[in-house]
Amino acid sequence: MQRIMRGEVEMPFAEILRVIGQFIDRTNLSEVRILETDEGLILQGLVMTGERAGERDTYQLTTDEIWELLRDARTKRGKRI
Numbered sequence: 001m002q003r004i005m006r007g008e009v010e011m012p013f014a015e016i017l018r019v020i021g022q023f024i025d026r027t028n029l030s031e032v033r034i035l036e037t038d039e040g041l042i043l044q045g046l047v048m049t050g051e052r053a054g055e056r057d058t059y060q061l062t063t064d065e066i067w068e069l070l071r072d073a074r075t076k077r078g079k080r081i
Helices: 013-026 063-077
Strands: 029-036 040-047 056-062
Touching (some): 013 040, 013 056, 013 063, 040 063
Antiparallel strands (some): 029 040
8 A cells, every 4th residue: 555645644554444434434335456656555345234224335535634644543533642
């Protein structure tokens, strides 16, 4: 997987997987395929709930959006001292 950078800061690979996993859980996807692009990631998966259950869905996440997911996740976990 490409490095996800913001300025001079690189997002650790484990953090990328963690926030992508949370996004997948929140959007109720299964059988997920992750495609890497120059702009970020594309997620394709099977919708598990609601009126669209059983249909395929696709999301494109830019590197900026992935950083925002990380920021939100850290805010929910609280700050480390």
